[in-house]
Amino acid sequence: MNKKNKNNFTNDQLLKFYEKMFLIRKFEEKAAQLYGAGKIGGFCHLYIGQEAVVIGILSSINSEDTVITAYRDHGHILARGVDPKLVMAELTGRKDGISKGKGGSMHMFSKANRFYGGHGIVGAQVPLGVGIGFAHKYRNEKKISRVYLGDGAMSNGQVFEAFNLASLWELPVLFIIENNKYGMGTSIGRSAAGGDLYERATVFGIKGEKVDGMNFFNVSESAIRAREYIEQNSKPYIIEMDTYRFRGHSMSDPGLYRTKDEVNKMKEIDPVLIMKETLLNDYKIQEDTIKDIESDIKKQIKDVEKFSLESPLPDLKELYTEVYL
Numbered sequence: 001m002n003k004k005n006k007n008n009f010t011n012d013q014l015l016k017f018y019e020k021m022f023l024i025r026k027f028e029e030k031a032a033q034l035y036g037a038g039k040i041g042g043f044c045h046l047y048i049g050q051e052a053v054v055i056g057i058l059s060s061i062n063s064e065d066t067v068i069t070a071y072r073d074h075g076h077i078l079a080r081g082v083d084p085k086l087v088m089a090e091l092t093g094r095k096d097g098i099s100k101g102k103g104g105s106m107h108m109f110s111k112a113n114r115f116y117g118g119h120g121i122v123g124a125q126v127p128l129g130v131g132i133g134f135a136h137k138y139r140n141e142k143k144i145s146r147v148y149l150g151d152g153a154m155s156n157g158q159v160f161e162a163f164n165l166a167s168l169w170e171l172p173v174l175f176i177i178e179n180n181k182y183g184m185g186t187s188i189g190r191s192a193a194g195g196d197l198y199e200r201a202t203v204f205g206i207k208g209e210k211v212d213g214m215n216f217f218n219v220s221e222s223a224i225r226a227r228e229y230i231e232q233n234s235k236p237y238i239i240e241m242d243t244y245r246f247r248g249h250s251m252s253d254p255g256l257y258r259t260k261d262e263v264n265k266m267k268e269i270d271p272v273l274i275m276k277e278t279l280l281n282d283y284k285i286q287e288d289t290i291k292d293i294e295s296d297i298k299k300q301i302k303d304v305e306k307f308s309l310e311s312p313l314p315d316l317k318e319l320y321t322e323v324y325l
């Protein structure tokens with residue numbers, strides 16, 4: 001029964017991780033619906049298909065550890081424990097949004113929850129995340145900076161400068177490549193030369209590995225191994241997650257760059273379903289227990305929607321605060 005549970009999580013802990021994955025899935029489906037209804041404007045990049053990555057990594061994180069990512073960030077801020085109501089209200093551009101309704105989909109931020117964004121410039125979060133790692137080391141904090149980046153970002157120059165300094169200064173940074181095989185409509189095969197993406201960091205002396213990012217258990221094992229490596233060696237580490245996004249790059253994506261067959265094939269290894277099946281079959285968790293969790297989340301999402309539509313728009317004077325003029 002515990003064959004796959006090498007990390008010694010209790011069933012209750014595993015159910016909490018499943019609950020978070022299911023929350024992200026349902027939150028994103030609701031965001032897509034609200035976008036279609038014209039309630040959300042601007043860019044909106046959904047995380048559907050990649051949930052095992054963020055929750056597998058979460059299983060290795062202390063609450064004091066820091067996280068930074070790019071614009072596909074809703075799942076990341078939810079994983080960090082920010083109230084889904086405040087995240088959805090950010091998407092609908094309301095006063096109660098986590099960035100006061102002024103940041104939108106790409107600019108979620110919560111210093112209280114150690115989540116440092118939400119960044120729209122491809123790759124720009126990577127040197128920032130290394131800077132956060134530098135701060136942890138400089139202040140003698142026992143924290144690790146988790147820095148997420150896409151396969152597309154892995155061909156961005158500043159990323160290599162950041163790898164160099166992270167390794168040279170022996171910073172406590174875990175780089176996590178979410179290789180979902182596409183940067184907008186460009187497949188990885190058309191944009192990246194050479195072998196696996198994580199190997200690009202090994203030339204700077206950063207150790208790493210590639211992992212099945214569709215399976216929570218595999219991600220979690222690798223994340224815990226990475227944390228131990230960073231803590232014991234005071235050096236950065238990199239994990240490449242083999243993952244996939246089921247929806248378009250953002251909301252206006254005709255999807256002409258891949259076939260429906262390809263997407264359907266990947267849906268056979270849907271990370272939320274894999275987690276659920278593992279809990280049912282390997283951990284012998286009762287189906288009713290899982291159903292109860294799912295129906296609670298569905299109810300919660302209804303409240304989230306209501307809140308995000310009833311929250312007022314930001315005051316006009318907010319146009320002049322917290323912005324460069």
Ligand SMILES: Cc1ncc(C[n+]2csc(CCOP(=O)(O)OP(=O)(O)O)c2C)c(N)n1
Pocket residue numbers: 072120121122123149150151152153154180182183184249
């Ligand atoms: C510096 C920069 N160049 C180009 C863009 C336009 N752009 C937005 S998303 C994107 C693709 C990035 O793909 P990837 O890093 O794989 O992340 P994913 O969208 O798959 O999560 C590009 C090129 C940008 N935002 N910033």
Ligand SMILES: [Mg+2]
Pocket residue numbers: 150151152178179180181182183184
């Ligand atoms: Mg990508």
